Amino acid sequence: MSDIVEQLREVVGAGFVLTGDDVHADYTHDESLTGTPVAPLAVVRPGSTEEVSRVLALADDARVPVVARGSGTGLSGAARPVPDGLVVAFDRMDRIVEIDVDNHVAVVQPGVTLEQLDAALVPLGLVYPVFPGEASASLGGNVGTNAGGMRAVRYGVTRHRVLGLEAVLAGGEVIRTGGKFVKSATGYDLTQLLIGSEGTLALVTEVTVKLEPRLAHTATLLAPFATMDQVARTVPRVMAGGIAPLILEYLDGLAMAGITAAAGLDLGVPEEIKAATAAYLVVVLESTRADRLEQDTEAVAGLLGELGALDVYVLPPTAGAQLIAAREKAFFAAKAAGADDILDTVVPRAAIPDFLATVARLAAADGALVSGCGHVGDGNVHLSVFQPDADRRSSLVRAIFTAALAVGGAISGEHGIGTEKAAYFLDLEDPVKVALMRRIKAAFDPHGILGPNRLLGDSRLLGDNRLLGDLS
Numbered sequence: 001m002s003d004i005v006e007q008l009r010e011v012v013g014a015g016f017v018l019t020g021d022d023v024h025a026d027y028t029h030d031e032s033l034t035g036t037p038v039a040p041l042a043v044v045r046p047g048s049t050e051e052v053s054r055v056l057a058l059a060d061d062a063r064v065p066v067v068a069r070g071s072g073t074g075l076s077g078a079a080r081p082v083p084d085g086l087v088v089a090f091d092r093m094d095r096i097v098e099i100d101v102d103n104h105v106a107v108v109q110p111g112v113t114l115e116q117l118d119a120a121l122v123p124l125g126l127v128y129p130v131f132p133g134e135a136s137a138s139l140g141g142n143v144g145t146n147a148g149g150m151r152a153v154r155y156g157v158t159r160h161r162v163l164g165l166e167a168v169l170a171g172g173e174v175i176r177t178g179g180k181f182v183k184s185a186t187g188y189d190l191t192q193l194l195i196g197s198e199g200t201l202a203l204v205t206e207v208t209v210k211l212e213p214r215l216a217h218t219a220t221l222l223a224p225f226a227t228m229d230q231v232a233r234t235v236p237r238v239m240a241g242g243i244a245p246l247i248l249e250y251l252d253g254l255a256m257a258g259i260t261a262a263a264g265l266d267l268g269v270p271e272e273i274k275a276a277t278a279a280y281l282v283v284v285l286e287s288t289r290a291d292r293l294e295q296d297t298e299a300v301a302g303l304l305g306e307l308g309a310l311d312v313y314v315l316p317p318t319a320g321a322q323l324i325a326a327r328e329k330a331f332f333a334a335k336a337a338g339a340d341d342i343l344d345t346v347v348p349r350a351a352i353p354d355f356l357a358t359v360a361r362l363a364a365a366d367g368a369l370v371s372g373c374g375h376v377g378d379g380n381v382h383l384s385v386f387q388p389d390a391d392r393r394s395s396l397v398r399a400i401f402t403a404a405l406a407v408g409g410a411i412s413g414e415h416g417i418g419t420e421k422a423a424y425f426l427d428l429e430d431p432v433k434v435a436l437m438r439r440i441k442a443a444f445d446p447h448g449i450l451g452p453n454r455l456l457g458d459s460r461l462l463g464d465n466r467l468l469g470d471l472s
Contacts, residue, residue, distance in 0.1 A: 004062050005042050008086075011054045016092070018043040027087055030072045030079040031331070033341050034420050040067070040081035047092045049166060049174060049205040056203065056449075057172030059086055065452040066170075068199035070141025071113060073134045075331065075342055076418030078145065078198045082452050088203060090140050096120055097206065104211040105163065105180050110140025110204050127214040129155035132414065133328040139207045146196035148414035150247045150284075150327065153239075153377030155212065157414060159195045166206035167194055170445040180208060193440070198416050200451035201444040215286040217293040218246065220320025221301055222267060223309035224277035228252070229353040231279045234307045235376050236349065238283065241303060243296045247284035248377030249327060255373040255384070256280050262333040263326035267319060273310050281309070281376070284324065330373055334384035340393055341385040345404040346413030349379040358403045359383065366396045380413035398424055419454045426457060 009017045018027070019042045028037035041064070046052045059066050065085035072079050081087045094111035101124055108117060115135035117128050130142060132149035141147070143165070148157035155161070164178025178184065178191040194201055225231045231250050238245065251259070253274070260267065269277075283300055287293035301312045315323060326333075331342060347355045356372060363370040368387035374380050383400065387393040401411050401424050411417065417425045426434060438456055441448070452458060 004058060004064060007058050008042065008044050008055060011058070012044060012046050012051050016045040016047070018045075026072060027069065027089065028081060030074040030077060030418075032075050032077040032080070032418065032420050033335065033339060035077050035080060038081045038083055040083065040085055040087045043087045043089055045089050045092050049168065052088065052168045052203055052205050053172040053174055055086070055088060056168055056170055060170050060172065060447055060449055063447055063449060065449050066199075066203075067451060068140070068144065068203050070110060070138030070144065071134075071136050072141075073137045074141060074145055074418065075344070075415040076145070076198075076412070077420040078416055078418035078451070078454055079141070080419055085452060090138065093140075093205065099124065099126075099211075100180065101126070103180050105208060106211055107206060107208045108139050109206060110138060110143070112139050113137065114139070114142070121211065121214070125214050126211045128161065128209055129212050130158055130161055131328070133331065139209070140204050143195050143204050143207055144198050145416035146414065148375070148378075148380065150249055150324070150375055152375060152380075152414075153248045154244050154246050159192055161210050162191060162195055162207060163210055164208035165191050165194055165204050167202035167204045169202050170447065170450050174205075175202070178208065182210065196416065198418060198451055198455055200441060200455050202450070213288075215288055217288070217290050218284060218286045218317075218320070219293055219297045220315045220317075220323060221283040221285070221297065221304065222269070222313040222315055222323070223281045223283070223304040224269065224273055224311060225279055225281060225309055226276055227353075228279045228356055230308045231281050231376065232350065232353045234281060234304065234309075237303060237307060238300060239377065241299065243285065243300060245283050245300075245377065246286045247282060247324065248375070249282040249373065250376040251280045251282070251327065251330075251373040252371060253277055253279065254371040255330065258333045258337055258371070259326040259330050259373075260323075262329065262336065263322060265319070265322050265326055267313065267315065267323065269311075269313065276310055282323065282327065284320070327373070330382070334371070337384075338386060339384040340387055341397060342415075343383040343385060343397065343400060344374075344380060344413050344415040345383070345401065345409055345411060346378070346380045347404050347407050347409030349376070351407040351409070352376060352379060352381065355381065355403060355407055355409070359400055362396060362399050362403070366392055368392070368396055370396075370400075375413075378413075379409070398427070401428055417455045422453070422455055422457060425455070
């Protein structure tokens, strides 16, 4: 292994290959609450697509596993290293290659963060509208997990915003997919195949994303409801009202108390309303004009009242921004409160009340505490699981995923599978689909060096066909 480390140093420079005590602790984990940090054989920090190509060619030839890393903000263990493998960290490849104002397109390297891109777009009156809750997240990492966030109800998730990619295959070949156009009927859509693949098919080295005009005026409405069922039944009425919300979120009483306490935020909701509230609906509207925003706000507030809200609060701009910022930090509030796992199941929007009732029954039977919030506009339910016993927690999480699948949902809406949800995915997913995914994996990465142990199990067994399965 010392030979490949020296070869890697020749490719990227001695200062950009870290081993032993030089590997910072940040490189040994992501933000997943489960699993333990792992020190890799080496961290490689390439500075160009050519260097990534040469690194992967060396790794493939030596059959050394490779884990891709953006900013390490993921929640599924997808960026966690393996002890005999490499971490390819993209923090040096952080250049905004181009902002094409005429085509509303940005071309960026994978290490560019959402915060960095947003700062460059503000003076141009444009926005990249995928905000998964952590501004330090990288565009490459967002592509790997198909990141979403609160604004997905209006603007979609990463796969709806990415127009094209440059990527390096396991053997070092460089491919380009898509481009500065919004539709194509030309062969298989490799762009969409790579999005959400968690670094198991190729390493992304450039991303072309679609931008939107930045709207100047926003308003935040907060509506407490006595039951979660009322919240769920309100959502389709809001969506059908002709006013497309920017954000449509729910928080149960415990989640709201947690995030406001963590942020030191008092929204002015009377104690008697808080006591009667099971869940809050947060609606954010945006518009190009202040007068039109005012009309939309009045219309939505009236609708919320008609549909049973205990009250409707139009928050002052500062308080509204603080609430959204606090909601985006919900993970850290849950982590600080001692949560043992974070789930991000997704179910059909109308199924949310029944699904959450099932979750409550499962938690009660286990003696665990499960608190929730999420993107109710698209059915993405985020659950904080408080159950320190690992075996009991595993059984509870499996039961929750089973309940989600039973109503037509999926295990993950935006965090991905990674290493931490892989066992559940392989156990509960259709085996025919898993076998097909493994064949796709083998076509992209014949020796199984990319993303070992995540998503599809130990990919290093692909080389002798032991993981390929049978589609018949």
